[in-house]
Structures are given as C-alpha cells and as structure tokens.
Amino acid sequence: MSGESTSDDALPMSVFERIYRSYNAAGFLPVLLTVLLVAFALFVPNFVAVQNLLNVLRSSSYLVIIAAGQMLVLIVGGFDLSQGAVVALTSVCSALVMVAFKDTFAAQPGLIILIGVLAGLGCGAIVGFVNGACVAFLRISPFMVTLGTMSIATGFALLLTSGIPVYGMPKSYVEGFGRGLWLDLPTAFYLAAAVVAAIWVMQHYTRMGRYILAIGGNIQAAIVSGVPAKTYLILSYVICSMLASVSGLAFTAQLGSGQAVIKDQLTLESIAAAVIAGVSIKGGIGRVEMVALGAILLLTLTDAMDLLRIDPRIQAIFLGIIVVLAVALDELSQRRAALV
C-alpha cells in the first residue's frame, strides 16, 4: 500500500534496501508461499506430480474467484456470509434449469448451457442485490443480513431439490467445461485468472476501484465528497454474490450434478483467504492479487496435508492455527514498523 510513495525518493537505494522495500510493499505472503512450495516440492512425495498440481490449481481456482468477491465486500466494510449458500443455490438452479430444457432444445446443448448459466448468475445477482440493498438502504449490519440470506438461500436450495443431487446436465458442459483442460490447464484456472485480472484493473484504473476504497476507509467522508456510496455498496455485494455464482457454476460442471449441500466451509475459507492476504475486516484495504495468493496458499497447504495423509480433522486444527498466526504475524510486524 505504501509502495507508491517510494518513487518520490530522490536518493539512490542500495540493493538491500530495494529488496527490503519491495518486501514491505508485498508483505510476507509471497515469501511464505514460495518457502512452502519449495519445502513441499522437496519433502512431500508426489507433490510435484502433474496431476496433483493440476488438482491444486483447479480447486484453488474456485476459491480464488469466491475470495475475490469476498474481498470487494470486505473493502467496503462489509461481510458476506451467504457466499457458500449462493454457491449451493446456483448449483441447484442452473442444474434444474438445464434439466428442464433438456428435451425442448435437445439439438442445441449450447442454448441449454446458456440458459442454465444465466439462471445461476441470476440467483447470485438476486441474493447480492438483497444483501446490498439491506445494507445500503435499511442500514442493517452486513453480518446479520448475510446470515439471514444464507439461511434463506440454503433453505431454497434444499427445498428445490429435497437434498437430492440433480443429474442430467449436457455432456459438453460437464466434460468440456467442468472437467476439461485448455492448453493443458483446467478451465477453472482461466476463469479465475480472468476474474483476478478484471478486478485488478477495476481496482487500479476505474472509478469504482477508488470509490469502494473510499467507502471502506470512511463512508461519511466518501458521501460528503460526492461518492454515490449506496450504489457502489450494492454493486459490491452484487459482484460478490455473482462471483460466488461463477465459482458455483464451474464447480457444478466439475461435479456433474447440481447439489444443495456443497462445501459449507466455503464462506469461512474465502474470508480466511482474504484475511491472510491482509484485507482488513474493518474495510478500506485489500488487493486482489494478494487474495489470490492467500487462496492458493490455503489450498496448497490442504493438498500437502492430504498427500501426507494427515486426517482432515487434524487439518482443520492446522488451518485454524495458520489463519490466526498469519494475521498475528502481520499485526505484530505492522506494530514494529510503526515503532520504527
């Protein structure tokens, strides 16, 4: 965040200082990730196998997309607990719609997929709009709003399917998109890369990027300066939920069925990824490239623990310790920097 201020330093910098400054600008996350990757490559059997790396890439892509959305909402000083529920609702709705139109448009699988995808994104847009409108207009605490919509969305997803997976999506969607590889990489990876790139551009070069930072930093000051805060608040929530939908669509395609009970840990994971990446829960701070690294870090760890045959239950303990330690380290180093 302080990276740009170094440019107006006229004095020449030593190499060491330069490294130190770029470390300061980037934080310790890239370093930690590199160290872990090297360590895992050396000590964890099969970690560098192509199949394993593809798996990590695919599963972290889903989380990267969701965490990028969560970051937007965190930046405006909010929260989104409903992401996991949106993933489930999207999964169910898109699958049900595709199955419903299976016979009508049997000759055009492309059309079926399009309608299904639109239905899925529509779910995300609706939930996001409700979240955003409640936060912006009714000024209800985002925690409670999204807690409510989480319950509602999960209820609908279960109600629509009675908890039974929905099969019968077009083959090209499952085989071609969900499980397919483009240029030897999982399709979800391209999706995640596109999302991260788009949000990076949005954060750096558009009005919205500046506005949401202003809203999160100090909403009163932002409103006084003429930022249409309500519009951008709602927009952030809508984008956040729609990104959850995107991730849900990709995940459904990989699973090959629409499921109302998928990944209930997803919401907490996305918040964890964002927080590890230095996004402030209080709003106003967050960089999407770091969030992507945070998500990759979490799933790399999970994968390495899987390969080491560590019980998933014990993995949860590690995950908890890592989240707290990462943030504690960050906090302590900032405090030291403030003292210097």
Next chain:
Amino acid sequence: MSDASISGVSLAPGAEATRTRHRSAARLGFALLLPLLIIAMELTVSLIEPRVLSLRNITNVLVQSSYLLLFASAQMVVILTGGFDLSLGTAVSVISVATALVTTGLAVAGAPAWLILVAGLAVGLGVGLLVGVFNGLFVSRVGINPFVVTLGSLNICYGLATTISGGRPVFNVPDAFTRPLYDGTFIPGVPIPVALAIAVALLLYLLLDRTVFGRALYLIGNNPRAANLAGIPSKRYLFLAYVTCSLLAAFGSLMLTARTGSGEPNLGGSLMLESIAAAVIGGVSLQGGVGGIIPAVLGSIFVTMLSNAMDLLEVGGYVQQILLGCVIIAAIFLDRVRATRS
C-alpha cells in the same frame, strides 16, 4: 457507526444525556415489542393448533430456550465489547466430547458418583477456559480482529472435537453426571435446565449491572477510546469478556451433554449462528455497547418459540430455514428503525 459514538464525546453533556435517555427509551420500546410479539405469535398459532398453549409444550419450550439462553448470553458478553465469538458452536462440541469421554471413562473405572460429577464439570469448564484464554489473548493482547481469532479457534475446536471422538458420538454418559444437570429435581416442579438458566441469568445480571467489570464492558463497546481515557484496564477486561463467554458456553454445553446423555462431535453445529441471532433479535447491538441479560432471555425464547410453533404447524425443515432467515432480517431491521427514530 463507531465514528458517531466517538464524536458523541465532543457534544455538550446535556445533549449526551438526552441521547442516552432516548437510547434507553428505545431499548424499553424494543423490550416491550418482543414480549408482545411472542404473545401475539403464540395466540395466533393456538387458534390453529391449541397444543401450543398446553402446559407440557410451554415447559418444553422453556427447557429448550434455557440452553439457547446460555449460549446467547455468552455471545452477548462479547458482542457488548464490539466483538463476537464464531468458535462458540465448535467449542460446545469439543467440551461435550471431552466431558463425555472423561465421565464415561471414570464410570467404567468404577469411580464414585461425586467424583464423576466434579471431574466432568472440571474438564468441561477447563476446556472452555482454554478456548476463552486463546480467544481473549489474541483479541486483547495481539489486537487481532475477533472475527479472525474466533474463525481460527472454530477450526481448531472442530478438529479437536472430531479427532478425540473419532467422529462418533460418545454414548452412555453416566447418571451421576446427567442427573444433577438434567433429570434430577432441584426445585419441585421446575425442570433443572430452567432452574440453572435462571441462576446463570441472575448471576450475569449482577455481573453486568453491578460490577465495575460489567459496566466497563459497555463502555469498551460504546467508545473504546473513552474507556482507555477513563483508566479502565480495557485489555484485561476484554480478555475476561472472552473467558466469561467461553465459560458460559461450556456450562451450556455440559447441560446439553447431560440432556443427550452422550458427547456429540456435532452438537454445536448451528449454535454459533443461532446464539448470535437470538442475542441480536433480543436487541443486543452488533456495534457493541448495547445489550443485557433481558434481551438475551427474550431473544432466546422468541427463537425457540418460533421454531416450536413451526414444528407444531408441521412446517417443513427447509421452509423453516427460509422463514428463520426472513425473521432475522426483519428483526434487525425493526431494531434499526427504532434506534434511528429515537
């Protein structure tokens, strides 16, 4: 929102007094609204399903809500300081499992009844204390956001609960443990959980209203800077708030374990969100500084009665989930309206 309370310091003392008077008026208004809502709901439902008002059902609702009351008031203590405890649900699970393992182990070894009870209580409250110390240390000393800390301890407790139990319930918790906490008689006619909940509620009332610690919690939540300036040891009190929260949750967990007669690794599944919802529906503000034992009691009874009424009306589980979500949003909205009107 916190900006408003900070700027409130610079206001004239008179304005500040009016504001607090308004705020307490709003609180009173809300305190009256919820009991009326509860009564209206019960009367409406009884038109369709008279069983709602039967003595048996009301006792049942009271017993159910006494557990929720413990968790909601645990949550309320930390919400007062402007935080919350996401780890409450999984902490309840790990405490339940640990207690069940120890008490069943002692029962198999043929230990006397009093030892089983004491050991069970000690282990349960001890684990609760550990969780509270962990949360409290990181929140107050290291200064990490409570959301992150308790998200971490949520995962840690989940892992521990499922690991030590192997993911399966621990059955056959001995009578020596369950009788004093569930099916014995303490005061004739009053079920033990209700009696215990009332006792805890009274203690908590005294703690929050009659001690420096309790009053300080409100100030810390309302205006942390003013609390520091007033010479309140904020860090220590914040730490103690998390310890109190986890101890209350631990006691609730022991009561639940006594009722189910087994240690359940999934006992706390939905409790975290339910406890926050009950507290906030009762009128505890997530911004911190507003709340008390009465909102926690009303919120717990309301949430329990709502799901009891829906059960009796044979509303399906999925629809109940949707309705609960709507009720949460509506309740918070009402609270918001009241706060801004005044």
